[in-house]
Amino acid sequence: MKFLIIGIFAAIVAFLIWRSKQNTDPNEQACAIEIGNLLKAHPDAQPQAIADVFKKHVIDQSQCKHVGAMVMPQLRKQGLKPEDARILMGQVRGAYPLVP
Structure with a gap:
């Protein structure tokens, strides 16, 4: 029984x-x-500069939240503290309305 539970968990x-x-x-x-x-x-960086990056990669406004969610781990990989990364994410969210 124990192995079955472990197997199911590993598969999930x-x-x-x-x-x-x-x-x-x-x-x-x-x-x-x-x-x-x-x-x-x-x-x-201003939200317009971030919006320009979205435009450069042809990301439309409906995809901005999905891409924005991937920015936080990138900031963490670069050594930023979680609270600093959260502050910078405000700038990223501010760029969403600027993307067509």
């Missing part, structure tokens, strides 16, 4: 990992990485 985890990799669009990932790099280099 493997499925979730596989599904998350299938749902990641390389263009969206590249956009999130570029926004992360922009915010790391210029923490005071």
